[in-house]
Amino acid sequence: MKTNRFWKWALAVATMAVVTGSAFAQAPSATSNTAPAVAAIAAPPVAAPAAAPAAPTPPTAKDVNSGDNAWVLISSALVLLMTVPALAFFYGGLVRRKNVLSVLMQCFILACVISIQWVLFGYSLAFGPDIKHLIGNLDWAFLKNVSIDTPHWDAVTASSYAGTIPHQSFMIFQMMFAVITPGLIIGSFAERMKFSAFLVFAILWATIVYDPVAHWVWGKNGFLGLMGALDFAGGTVVHINAGIAGLVTALVLGKRIGYPDRMSPPHNLPFAVLGAALLWVGWFGFNAGSALSAGGLATSAFVVTHVATAAAGLTWALMDWIFNKRPTLLGVISGAVGGLVAITPASGFVNVMGAIGIGVGAGILPWIFVSIIKPKLGYDDALDAFGVHGVGGTWGAIATGLWATKTINSAGADGLFYGNPAQLLIQLKAVGVTIVYSLVVSFILLKIVDLVMGLRAEPQAEKIGLDLTDHRETGYTVLD
Amino acid sequence: MKTNRFWKWALAVATMAVVTGSAFAQAPSATSNTAPAVAAIAAPPVAAPAAAPAAPTPPTAKDVNSGDNAWVLISSALVLLMTVPALAFFYGGLVRRKNVLSVLMQCFILACVISIQWVLFGYSLAFGPDIKHLIGNLDWAFLKNVSIDTPHWDAVTASSYAGTIPHQSFMIFQMMFAVITPGLIIGSFAERMKFSAFLVFAILWATIVYDPVAHWVWGKNGFLGLMGALDFAGGTVVHINAGIAGLVTALVLGKRIGYPDRMSPPHNLPFAVLGAALLWVGWFGFNAGSALSAGGLATSAFVVTHVATAAAGLTWALMDWIFNKRPTLLGVISGAVGGLVAITPASGFVNVMGAIGIGVGAGILPWIFVSIIKPKLGYDDALDAFGVHGVGGTWGAIATGLWATKTINSAGADGLFYGNPAQLLIQLKAVGVTIVYSLVVSFILLKIVDLVMGLRAEPQAEKIGLDLTDHRETGYTVLD
Amino acid sequence: MKTNRFWKWALAVATMAVVTGSAFAQAPSATSNTAPAVAAIAAPPVAAPAAAPAAPTPPTAKDVNSGDNAWVLISSALVLLMTVPALAFFYGGLVRRKNVLSVLMQCFILACVISIQWVLFGYSLAFGPDIKHLIGNLDWAFLKNVSIDTPHWDAVTASSYAGTIPHQSFMIFQMMFAVITPGLIIGSFAERMKFSAFLVFAILWATIVYDPVAHWVWGKNGFLGLMGALDFAGGTVVHINAGIAGLVTALVLGKRIGYPDRMSPPHNLPFAVLGAALLWVGWFGFNAGSALSAGGLATSAFVVTHVATAAAGLTWALMDWIFNKRPTLLGVISGAVGGLVAITPASGFVNVMGAIGIGVGAGILPWIFVSIIKPKLGYDDALDAFGVHGVGGTWGAIATGLWATKTINSAGADGLFYGNPAQLLIQLKAVGVTIVYSLVVSFILLKIVDLVMGLRAEPQAEKIGLDLTDHRETGYTVLD
Amino acid sequence: MKYIIAIIQPDRLEEVMQRLEEKEIHLVTVTNVMGRGRQKGIAEVYRSHREAGTLLKKVKLEIAINDAYLKPALDAIIQGGRTGQVGDGKIFVMNLDECIRIRTGETGGPAIG
Amino acid sequence: MKYIIAIIQPDRLEEVMQRLEEKEIHLVTVTNVMGRGRQKGIAEVYRSHREAGTLLKKVKLEIAINDAYLKPALDAIIQGGRTGQVGDGKIFVMNLDECIRIRTGETGGPAIG
């Protein structure tokens, strides 16, 4: 017993020593003084996300625009807000009382563990110097070469991820995306996955699925980006990706005991509303923040995000009203989230009327999927992560190919409705690639984790509830 | 049965087709390239809300100041936060358990439906080119001529609503005001109004009451603005307007069954506290965002907003302590909200000591109204929308005429305490006009809706609770 | 009876009259036109918190940078969010059902009362012109000489608190710190302190403990600041200070009835999670806002704050997993808060790897304290205000002396790991001074308040719960 | 001595309590319960999924009483609880063997009131 | 007439209700309760502080019933509620003196169903 205790402590202390040591060792190389000393007169800040090729001078600290940086920092905070508490409460309110903490825990631990993964190597894999258009190399691991006070500069393409904010601002903004994406998947496997298996799967998935896909679409020289795929804030990278992974997880894990007839309704619908409302607010950081500056593009992304969401929430309510006799609150918030999802890839490329079109579609398509198709197919996508994010994200990525217009963003492209059917094809290709990759790799990862440690909670644990069995806690006291 | 189904689907598909079609049709005209091509060297950004007449050059995209735009965008997000989740939870926590969702639903659907109304025609009615000082015309319907990257410019008055942010930033900021104002009314008719009637009433009210009043006070050439009425962030337009409408609704609908003796206390006071706290935070966007720039005026509005709120919360607590023996939490949050309401019209015109005066008044006057006058009069203003917003807003509008000083805002005016009694008179006139208009038109609208579809829920539905009868949902599960 | 009533009213009216009168009287002197009329061409905005001595020209309104000001204003809002609702819900969820409102009330009333204290005299004591390196004088009482549109300028040191934002922006940002610090102490004496005694103690403590300590560290010419102590956002001023006061309060008040064996678990753990998540989001304002500008330093502080929090949350989870068999949600959020606390003083001085080191330590040290040391010592620090804030803050202040590096902030210093052991000593001195002062003065204040009015609630009130006995309210209804 | 258990509609609670009061029956214990009876519940719908919703919210009253008060108590509950619609509930009466007041240790009839 | 009180596992509720339904026993009242029995609870841990956790969530059914239905009701509860593991719970049967339907005032056997 004593020895056992000893080893535990040794482990803890050793962990700390290693991290502390490595922290010290790495420290000097992680500083910011890597900016070229060239006394170049900086070019004026460029609002468009991809800097024009006519400005090939590497940026310096003087290029940092305080308004743009303030906007990206607050946007980063808003995107964190989307994971904790927003997504946590949106999902947490919808599960049964006995599993509320398990969902909150999953969201919270992701905010911890993926953030560390990101600074250690995730960011470098996703956005670091390109290897064969497929993945970033490890030059930026431990945030080496990621400056705190000068904007990023890519010598190969003579362009910057964001020319008016410090490189680390871009890094932290993107980190929040990496955190929330595996969080979305939780909705599919809620109430039945073992916590340990979840944690291992999430880390693997973030590294092997998220980071490469992000590189393909957003990384300098990633192949989907080069192909011309438009994804302003993450329709493919975030929502389709997570939605498909959710579908696979739901299928691999199987149904919850008692599904579909003996499930209780959402244990705390106001919590879900709180989550949805905060998602809406936070999503302005997600979409308008993706302008990476606080000019007209941010304004436009902000406006279309809001309008599409409103249209989708209203549409879902009307669908409920028409087909189920009553508009429901769960319907309105589901629609709103669907609208947010769908407008995401389009938010920097469409105008307000496009936003309404996308929003209406996002109220109808997920509704059909969740209400009609899912019950027929009979798998258990517990909180409809696939139904909302997968379907909504796919609709949004395609709709971007319909309504995109260069009058909104000259760095973008025109879509079908503006005379360019080719863009629709490109969008479809990007969607297809993402679906196939996420589907196959998620499946393989799940199978591996299942083999090694088992994915699913014991039936007894599932009945008692994961809060108590996995975490030894209960959400609410009964007696006072 | 089959045919019935068919028609439902046809309706849904048709809706989508129409919107999609119109979206496409309208698209080209909704772009931003309507800014005059005149290659004018832009004037330096002006911090004051109304640009000085000495700068008559129409603004261009170069005038957009990233700091100002970041501030207005985040302020817009904060004002959305005020409706969902803040107001929803403030009100939702105060009603009985069986009606919590009905309140959340009303707030959420407003965020959807009024946003759409606003981009379709509401914004144009309120802020579009003036018709006879009474209303805007429809030139800006569908956001035609509302640029995403250049500031607004009004040729008639040679001035701008906001000279350093894109026109659409101003539009979306104002949209959030249009959303929350009908939301405030919910407090008066909570727990007894039919959802369908509410929805129709809200849309009508937003169009026929809110949009004109906003035009009178804030629209270029609106008659109350021309008259010199000071309303920085919406004392008349938002709070008196909504408060009076609330009073009328409470009277027209009649009391809840069992009022006043057999009502349960707030079912979840922590939710109300959550809502009040987020209202406080969000209100910085409401008031300081109304500076439409991030300079000294925003700072001043931020400071006085906070101080008045603190003073009012404390004062209500003391009133409770003195007259009811114990300070109450519901009292503190009611006082704080009252303080936020009262400082709203004054927030760009008064200094810190004025803020304390306004705050103390906002802790006393609504307290007297809610504690003493309302019980005597006996009508059922369920959550005191009139008692807090109507009374607090009126006090604030008048107090602006007392404490306003040009040392804070040279574009404003001096009030009575600074030697200008005329301003008090102007404020009283503006208050009077708003009260009369809101009272009369709200009454007529309610009567029309009542005739057409009935305003009030069935007694049986009221007893069972609107969550179940209007939405087929319950807020919380009991078993499990 | 009638006379009694009369006097109450007289009291209320008199209060209002006095405040209103004084408001008017003070008004002219509280305006902003105190900026020197010298038509100096302003120096370009300086990003570093302490302006370089090479720029001795007092700033003018033109120096205000809208991006910096937007960032500090939104940061101020975020820090308010940390007190209400974040801290209120973090603590409120952890107490028993019958005391939830008492905790929310304490947080809310602090937001009211300390804000008033701050504008009346607190700000002047803490940041006003220095008296013997110990305290500010009263020149800035009632915000006299605190401009709304020009930055602060200190002629003695020829430097500014913040050279690119209006002085009142700095004032309101600091106000939020003054509000939350006494709020943190609540965690120690929760569930047993009389509300009236709490209120008196909080006001005294803010004035006699917080304001001087803030002056020593952050005030121009405060002696700890002069000594070279590094405390970017409040490790000593806020967390050690509050943590020690909490320990003293817990000891002076004694244990709750039934502690430790018959206490119920947290009545609403999701509320605590909501609070912790919002603390995390708000803390970006706290730490990155302390850069007082939106440049690279803000970015760096934002990044290290996030990373340290993630590391600490994860570490606590692992400690639980190793020693208690299961990772717990309460553990993760406690760890995250501990990480936020520990990185606070270091956030403007360390790089990402330093942040990981600090975070890991913040997951281990408070864990040991709360899990092993506290139960052995046996005092009742109800919600571990000392265990988390005191211990975490001390670790953070010391760790700043280890990992600080001038490559991050040239206005800072190097720490032990960067070859400067002297800094560690300075940090230890600053920690020691704060601990001793807070301990002694908090003890004296508590004893005085106890003598005058009694600190502790009646045993009967404690059993029934403070919500009902102190505030005549209950958090939740039981019957519907 | 009798032990009365009554299941009533939640919104009739106040009324029943008042009627009992009028008959000088002051002591009662109240519990939240869910009931399945003849009254059809309103089916709830979540994302188009209908929940049967057979269990409805009810309130349970428990009253221990001396035999002399039985009739007035039943009358009070019936008067206060009746709306005439399905779902009004039931009253059950059982025999009570013993009653003890914890505070004083009194037993039987005197302890009950 | 009999009054049945049954304490069962929360997740057996649906099953028991269905079995009762099959035996035409439609009327039942359900309450959330906490029980201490032979079943050991899972100890909760908050900041390393173990809570004994002896009280477990259970569900209580109450059914008033005519004697003829007693046996079927007991069978239904046993069949629906049994998992064979400790914690399955208990059924208690008491004598019911009177039953009144509030809506109609009916009493005795006819009022019960």
Add this chain to the structure above:
Amino acid sequence: MKYIIAIIQPDRLEEVMQRLEEKEIHLVTVTNVMGRGRQKGIAEVYRSHREAGTLLKKVKLEIAINDAYLKPALDAIIQGGRTGQVGDGKIFVMNLDECIRIRTGETGGPAIG
């Protein structure tokens, strides 16, 4: 066999449970209830509106027990629950006809413990 129903103050629950334990009475079912008794509630005040507040939070214990254990059980509840102040609550004892353990199907005395 007897069926004991006891209404006690919420904060006496732990104490009562412990006393029962000492007398080897381990099995008990606990419910949150609201009670109206002689104890005057504290009137709640919401925006200056006083709520009568006649219903106070109480805890209900239910214990089925063999006759031999009746006296010890009552003693334990009285000792653990008594504070001497109004509001301490009541104990009711009824006759229990039958008891069945769902897990095993055992009945009567052996099933009860």
